[in-house]
Amino acid sequence: MGMGDHHGDLPVAARVRQLEERVIAAGLGTDQELDAVLTRLYANASPVNGARMVARGWADPAYRERLLADGNAAAADMGLGDLVSGYRLKVVGNEPGLHNMIVCTLCSCYPVSLLGPSPSWYKSLAYRSRAVREPRAVLVEFGLRLPEQTEIAVWDASAESRYLVLPSRPDEAAGLPEADLAALVTLGGLIGTAAL
Amino acid sequence: MRFPPGTKVRTRLLDPDHHTRLPRYVRGHVGEIVEVEGVCPLPDDRARGIVPPREETVYAVRFPAATLWGVGTHTVTVDLWESYLEEAG
Numbered sequence: 289m290g291m292g293d294h295h296g297d298l299p300v301a302a303r304v305r306q307l308e309e310r311v312i313a314a315g316l317g318t319d320q321e322l323d324a325v326l327t328r329l330y331a332n333a334s335p336v337n338g339a340r341m342v343a344r345g346w347a348d349p350a351y352r353e354r355l356l357a358d359g360n361a362a363a364a365d366m367g368l369g370d371l372v373s374g375y376r377l378k379v380v381g382n383e384p385g386l387h388n389m390i391v392c393t394l395c396s397c398y399p400v401s402l403l404g405p406s407p408s409w410y411k412s413l414a415y416r417s418r419a420v421r422e423p424r425a426v427l428v429e430f431g432l433r434l435p436e437q438t439e440i441a442v443w444d445a446s447a448e449s450r451y452l453v454l455p456s457r458p459d460e461a462a463g464l465p466e467a468d469l470a471a472l473v474t475l476g477g478l479i480g481t482a483a484l
Numbered sequence: 485m486r487f488p489p490g491t492k493v494r495t496r497l498l499d500p501d502h503h504t505r506l507p508r509y510v511r512g513h514v515g516e517i518v519e520v521e522g523v524c525p526l527p528d529d530r531a532r533g534i535v536p537p538r539e540e541t542v543y544a545v546r547f548p549a550a551t552l553w554g555v556g557t558h559t560v561t562v563d564l565w566e567s568y569l570e571e572a573g
Contacts, residue, residue, distance in 0.1 A: 447563030
C-alpha cells in the first residue's frame with residue numbers, strides 16, 4: 289500500500305493491512321481502489337490551503353465574515369471548493385477573550401484537505417480524551433498559556449462537520465500582504481493548539 | 485427541525501449495542517442548541533446496513549464543562565443527531 293510504506297514497521301500498519309484484506313475479501317473494494325482513495329485524499333491536502341483562507345480572512349473583513357458564516361462557500365471563493373465538497377466546513381474564529389480548539393473524540397475527524405495529514409498526537413487517545421476534559425492544561429503542554437479569563441471553546445467533530453480555527457492575527461502582522469500573512473499560519477494555529 | 489437555536493436539550497441515556505455517534509461523555513447531560521447543521525443519514529443505521537438509513541437533522545450542542553465533569557470553565561460543542569436529543573424540561 290503506497291501511502292503506508294514508511295510506516296510499514298508500526299503495529300498499526302499490520303492492523304490496517306488486516307482491515308484492508310477483510311474489505312477486499314468481502315468484495316467491497318480492491319487494493320487499487322483503496323490506493324486511489326488515499327491518493328485522491330492526499331493529492332492536494334496541505335495546511336497551505338487553510339493558511340491561505342486564514343490570511344485572506346485577516347486581510348479582508350468581509351471574507352472573514354464569509355468564512356465564519358459558510359466555510360464551504362468561503363473555500364469555493366478561493367478555488368478550494370472541490371477540496372471541501374465531502375463535508376460541511378465550519379470555521380470557528382478566535383477573538384480577544386475567546387480561544388477555539390478542535391478535536392474528534394470518537395476517531396480523528398479533521399479537514400484533511402485544508403490541514404494536510406493529521407499529526408499523530410491528534411489521533412492519540414491522550415489528546416482525544418483530555419482536550420474535552422482539561423483543554424487549558426493540554427494547551428499549556430503545547431506551550432500556550434492563555435490568560436485565566438480567556439474562554440476556551442472546544443469543538444468535538446462527532447458528525448459530518450469538519451472544523452477549522454481562524455486564529456487571531458498577530459499584532460505585528462498588520463498591513464502585510466496576504467502571502468506573507470499566510471506564511472505566519474501554523475498547523476497548530478489551525479487546530480487551536482497554538483496561538484500565532 | 486425540532487430544536488431551534490437556543491433550545492435546551494438533554495441527551496438521551498442510550499447505550500446501544502451497535503455503533504452510535506453519541507459520545508458517552510455527553511449522555512444524559514443538558515446542553516444548548518447553538519446551530520442547526522442540516523440533515524444527514526443516521527450513522528447508527530448506516531453501520532448496521534439498514535437501507536435506507538433514517539435521515540435526521542444534526543445540531544451543534546454546547547455543554548458547559550462543569551455539567552460534564554463537575555469542574556472546568558470551558559465549553560464543549562458536539563454535533564448530535566436529533567434522535568439523540570430530547571427537550572430539557
